[in-house]
Amino acid sequence: MGRAPCCDKNGLKKGPWTPEEDQKLVGYIQIHGPGNWRNLPKKAGLQRCGKSCRLRWTNYLRPDIKRGRFSFEEEETIIQLHSVLGNKWSAIAAHLPGRTDNEIKNYWNTHIRKKLLRMGIDPVTHTPRIDLLDLSSIIATAIRSHPILGLSTLLNNQAQALNPESLRLISTLLALKQEDPNANNSHLQNEEHAQIQAQMDTLSQLLQPNDEINNNTNSSMIPITNFVECSNSQENMNFLASNLSGDDVNHVYDDGLKPKASDFGFESVITTPKSSPTPLNSSSTCINNSCNEDERDSFCSNFLQFEIPQGLDFADFM
DNA sequence: AAACGCCGCAACCGCCGAGGT
C-alpha cells in the first residue's frame, strides 16, 4: 500500500480549476514564489492540495509555457529523444523549451504513438514491426497504383482473393529485406537470396490460381519476382511507400506553415542508405512536394533508424 | 435534433528518491 493521496484530506477540492483559483495561485506565486507547495494552498487561500497546485502551475499557469500545436521540428525532436530516453518525459521536456512533460506525454500518446503504430513501428523500441503493419492495405494500394507490376487489374478485381498466406509471405519477404535495408540484391548472401527467391516463387504460385485476368494481360506484365529483382531493396520500399495514401496532407504546424518538401525527407531522423541510387529527395521517391504525412510515415516505417542529432549531448541524459 | 462514439487534454493517482530528523 502506498501513501494516502494528499487530496484525501477534508474539504480539499478536486477536478478542473476555476479562473478564480488560477488567479489566486498565480497571484500568490508572483509575489512569494512557489516555496513550500504543501503550505502554499493555505497561504494562497486555495482549497486544494499542494500537489494539485504544483501540477496546475507547472503544467498550465507557468508564464513560459508554450501553447499550441507542436511544430514539425518539435515532433521530430520528441521522436529522436524518445528513441534514446524512452518514456523519460521530463528529460525530453528539458530539451523542448516551453513544453511540459505532461504535454509531451499527452502528445506522444495521442499522436506520435498512433502514428508510429500506423507506420508499423514499435513505439517502444522504435524498430519496424512487420506484424503491426496493415499489410493487406499496403500491398493492395501499392500494387494497385504501380502499373509496371502489371498486377493492378488483378488487385482491382481480386483484392479479396489475396489470401492470408500470400500476405504472410509478403510480410516475411519484407521482414527479410528489412534486416538489411542497405543491401543491394547483388550483395545478398546466396543463402538469403535463395530464401527470398523461394518466398517469391511460392507467392507467385499462390497468386496464380486466382489470376485469370493476369493471363489476359500478359503482354504488359513483368513477373512478380521483378518486385524484388528491381535495382535494390531501397527502391522496393520506396515503391511501396510512394503508393500509400493518407489524410494529413494539409496538416499545418503552429508556425503556420505546411510541411516543406524537405520535411518529408526526415533527413535527421532517417539514415539514408549511402548505397541507394535513389536519393531521398529524388523525384522518383515519395519525398517530394506531393507527398503527404502518411506517405512519409510509410517511408519511415521501412527505413526508420534514428540517428543521434549532432547537437545533442547525451552526457546530459545519463 | 438527438444519440453515440471517438479523441485530446487536464488532472489525478500511486510510486519513488532525496533529504531531513
Add this chain to the structure above:
DNA sequence: AACCTCGGCGGTTGCGGCGTT
C-alpha cells in the same frame, strides 16, 4: 538505521468537445 516529508515522475482516468450517424 528507520521513519517522515516533500517534490517529481510516469501511468491512467474522466470530462468536454467534436464528428458521425
